[in-house]
Amino acid sequence: MAANLDEIDWAIIEQLQREARISLSELGRRVKLSSSATTERVRNLESLGIITGYHAAVDLAKVGYPVLAVVRLKYPGNRHQPLRRLVAERREILECLRTTGDDCYTLKIAATSMGHLESLVDELAGFGSTTTSVVYSHTLPYRGPDRP
Amino acid sequence: MAANLDEIDWAIIEQLQREARISLSELGRRVKLSSSATTERVRNLESLGIITGYHAAVDLAKVGYPVLAVVRLKYPGNRHQPLRRLVAERREILECLRTTGDDCYTLKIAATSMGHLESLVDELAGFGSTTTSVVYSHTLPYRGPDRP
DNA sequence: GTTGAAATATATGACGT
DNA sequence: ACGTCATATATTTCAAC
Numbered sequence: 001m002a003a004n005l006d007e008i009d010w011a012i013i014e015q016l017q018r019e020a021r022i023s024l025s026e027l028g029r030r031v032k033l034s035s036s037a038t039t040e041r042v043r044n045l046e047s048l049g050i051i052t053g054y055h056a057a058v059d060l061a062k063v064g065y066p067v068l069a070v071v072r073l074k075y076p077g078n079r080h081q082p083l084r085r086l087v088a089e090r091r092e093i094l095e096c097l098r099t100t101g102d103d104c105y106t107l108k109i110a111a112t113s114m115g116h117l118e119s120l121v122d123e124l125a126g127f128g129s130t131t132t133s134v135v136y137s138h139t140l141p142y143r144g145p146d147r148p
Numbered sequence: 149m150a151a152n153l154d155e156i157d158w159a160i161i162e163q164l165q166r167e168a169r170i171s172l173s174e175l176g177r178r179v180k181l182s183s184s185a186t187t188e189r190v191r192n193l194e195s196l197g198i199i200t201g202y203h204a205a206v207d208l209a210k211v212g213y214p215v216l217a218v219v220r221l222k223y224p225g226n227r228h229q230p231l232r233r234l235v236a237e238r239r240e241i242l243e244c245l246r247t248t249g250d251d252c253y254t255l256k257i258a259a260t261s262m263g264h265l266e267s268l269v270d271e272l273a274g275f276g277s278t279t280t281s282v283v284y285s286h287t288l289p290y291r292g293p294d295r296p
Numbered sequence: 297g298t299t300g301a302a303a304t305a306t307a308t309g310a311c312g313t
Numbered sequence: 314a315c316g317t318c319a320t321a322t323a324t325t326t327c328a329a330c
Contacts, residue, residue, distance in 0.1 A: 002212050013211070016204035020168045025324060035325075037297050050210045055290055056164035057201045063161070064150050064296040070247055070254050084287060091294045099218055099281035106218050106254075106281065112296045133247035133254065139232060142203055146239045148212040148260050173306060182316050187307075 003050055008033060010147040012041055013051065017144040020054040057142055065092075065110035067117050068135040072103035075128040083127050092120055103131065151198055156181060158295040160189055161199065165292040168202040205290055213240075213258035215265050216283040220251035223276040231275050240268055251279065 005013070011031040015022065022030075028038035045051045060068060075083065083105070087096045095108040107124070111117035117132070124130050153161070159179040163170065170178075176186035193199045208216060223231065231253070235244045243256040255272070259265035265280070272278050 001209050001214065003210050005211065013204065013206060017206070018201075018203070020202035020204045023324060034298055036299090036327085039325075040297090048210070049207055052205045052207050053166075053290055054168035054202060054204050055166070055292065056161065056168045056199050057203060058161060058165070058292060059197055059200050060293060061149055062151050062196070062198045063153065063293055065293050066149065068245075070245060087287060091291065093288070094291055094293070096287045097216075097218060098284045098287055100284065101279070101281040103281065105287075110293050131249070133249040133251065136246045136248065139235060139244045139246055139253075140241070142201055143239065143242055144203065144206060145208060145211055145213050145242070145258050171306065183307075184309085184317090185315050188314085 003048060005050070005147075007147075009041060009045065012038070012045065013144075014146065016042075016051065016054070017142075060110050064112055067111040067114060069109045069111065069117055069121075070133045070135065071107045071109055071121060071124060072131040073105040073107065073124055073128050074102060074130075075104040086123060086127075090120065090123070092116075104128070151196060153198070153295075155295075157189060157193065160186070160193065161292075162294065164190075164199065164202070165290075208258050212260055215259040215262060217257045217259065217265055217269075218281045218283065219255045219257055219269060219272060220279040221253040221255065221272055221276050222250060222278075223252040234271060234275075238268065238271070240264075252276070 008031055012027065015027055015030050024039045024042060025035040027042070028035040031038065033041070042051070060066070073083075087093050087107070092110050093107055094110055097106045098104060099106055109117065109120055111120060117134075121130055121132050156179055160175065163175055163178050172187045172190060173183040175190070176183040179186065181189070190199070208214070221231075235241050235255070240258050241255055242258055245254045246252060247254055257265065257268055259268060265282075269278055269280050
């Protein structure tokens with residue numbers, strides 16, 4: 001499953017994780033490769049599904065979501081479809097991880113207010129018992145994996 | 149703190165959240181604005197810190213991190229500096245949220261193996277008691293906030 | 297993987313609305 | 314605040330090596 005990536009592939013990945021909007025020629029300059037070779041490598045990383053996309057990051061508070069929370073959900077039974085549907089519909093749910101352990105799901109939720117968060121948690125509580133923690137702060141800037 | 153964003157701003161943000169590498173002229177076409185006006189708006193969103201960056205997303209398993217885990221950390225006391233230092237150093241820690249509740253920190257960690265995860269958790273356990281859940285699967289593709 | 301040239305697309309700024 | 318147009322520049326692409 002894991003791909004074989006050399007040093008240059010990793011340099012490309014690191015640059016694009018940091019600054020995804022640079023041109024392929026600029027990227028080539030940074031990783032010391034011609035723009036043709038760079039283009040080919042990037043296309044390859046994309047088509048192998050190693051790079052899965054390029055996304056703008058936004059300041060949640062500034063776009064109207066000042067409340068961020070982590071909600072853990074205990075989910076008795078094995079009928080996961082209804083929850084999946086809710087999660088797919090509610091765009092406020094930014095991330096949904098299914099995990100081992102007592103809490104089957106860990107969700108990251110952005111809300112416009114505590115009242116909004118409350119109503120979202122109420123919806124989730126229909127599926128199982130929830131534990132909600134409000135986030136004080138991100139202690140890290142954006143970060144992706146580096147060469148193992 | 150929250151900015152006033154109109155429909156077009158949101159259209160721009162949505163397009164860039166989905167596909168951050170499109171050119172400003174292509175973006176202008178999509179949001180039905182001239183490239184000059186689009187450029188100005190994007191620069192504005194960036195300089196106001198509404199858009200904070202553009203990042204490539206990678207498949208963690210394919211780049212050598214097949215194990216993803218959520219680790220919660222109870223952190224007695226208030227000397228947070230040593231933990232912050234560890235978090236900043238260890239690139240395997242992809243996210244670190246400080247939260248309300250019994251668990252002061254929730255971390256998302258990518259590891260190359262269960263053994264690797266174990267050693268990371270051991271390091272964290274030096275700071276307080278940990279609860280680790282291994283992630284089976286992401287149930288959502290990348291997603292950002294939309295217009296509230 | 298490189299180089300170089302041609303075709304294309306893009307960014308930029310001035311001007312009018 | 315936005316559109317249009319013209320210009321300068323950068324980028325992509327496709328050869329041949």
